[in-house]
Amino acid sequence: MIQLKNIDKYYDAKFQRTFVLKGINLEIEQSEFVSIMGPSGAGKSTLLNIIGFLDEPNEGEYLFLGKPANKLKEKQKVQYHRSHIGFIFQAFHLIEEMTVYENIETPLVYRGVKSKERKAMVAEMLDKFNIVAKKDLFPSQLSGGQQQLVGIARAIVGSPKLLLADEPTGNLHSEQGEMIMKLLKKLNDDGMTIVQVTHSEQNAQYGNRIVRLMDGYINEENTN
Template sequence: MIRLTHIDRYYDSKFQRTFVLKDINFEVNEGEFVSIMGPSGSGKSTLLNIIGLLDSPSEGRYELYDNSVLDLKEKAKVEYHRNFMGFIFQAYHLIEEMTVYENIETPLIYKGVKSRDRQAMVADLLDRFNMVAKKDLFPQQLSGGQQQLVGIARAIVGKPKLLLADEPTGNLHSTQGEMIMDVLKNLNREGMTIIQVTHNERFANYGRRIVRLEDGLIRHDEKQMEARV
């Protein structure tokens, strides 16, 4: 499904080249749940952004379903984002002028989902995340944890084939974090491919595979017989 071959990401200054990722060879099969771990600055978020077509490598090859995607036009990337991928960002990226309900509904509008179906899908997530009472509030009226929940709901409402999650539980207290990880585990059981970046060893173990980055290199790539949670 995903194949990265000899991926480098670097920045050139006048006197030196600084690598963020170096010689990354990485494959993900459909239906996997992969956790990416590593210290700050190890390249985790950059790797996730390249997979999500939000950043481009300096060198290397990226194939998605056996199609090279590095030279895609912007319109084609938007179609992948709209119909194939879901994103959970550390920085939320909620639309400030929209209510909680509207933020969650927006991906469904872009996908062309009918109004009645949209209402049912949004209502289900609002109920699941205990956010019904917040549905008419705007992001600035929410706590950081509540904004994170809205961002997660927006990412999964359209049941994307591939979910990319950058520290999905980073702003949540432990109970909320476990609830979100249980949601992700169930979505994975239903067939969704999930790649998450996390610092949390316990939540990393929700995945069936843990990849550890250090200094832009993959140091370990460990498959687990089953999730340890």
């Protein structure tokens, strides 16, 4: 599904080039659950952003579903965001001005799903995550765990093929974190490909493969 070949990402300062990623080679198959680990500044988030078309590599080749990503036009990237990729974040990143319901609905609006179908799909999500009662509340009225549930609901409501999670439990206490991780595990069991960035060994264990980054290099890979 995802093939990264010799990916470099760097920033040019006045006299020196700082590499964030250097010679990354990575392949991720359909239905895998990959955890990217590493210390702060190792390039985890950058790697995730490149996979999610939020950032572009300076060198190397990235094939998404067999197609070279660096030749994709802006429009196609938008299409991928609409139908293939879902994101969840450490800081949840819900839209503050929208209710729970509207937050989950937004990606469907962009995909052009009809109003009736949207209603059904959002209702299913609310039901699935047990947050029907909260649908008219604003994000600020929810606890962190609940916000992340909404975040996940929003990410998967359009049934994307790939779910990218940037430290999804980083802002949650352990009990809530565990709930979120179990949920991700279940989604993966149902066939969704998931790539998560995490600091926690424990959370990494939910996946079936761990990639360890160190100063922009892939240090080691191991499979659970």
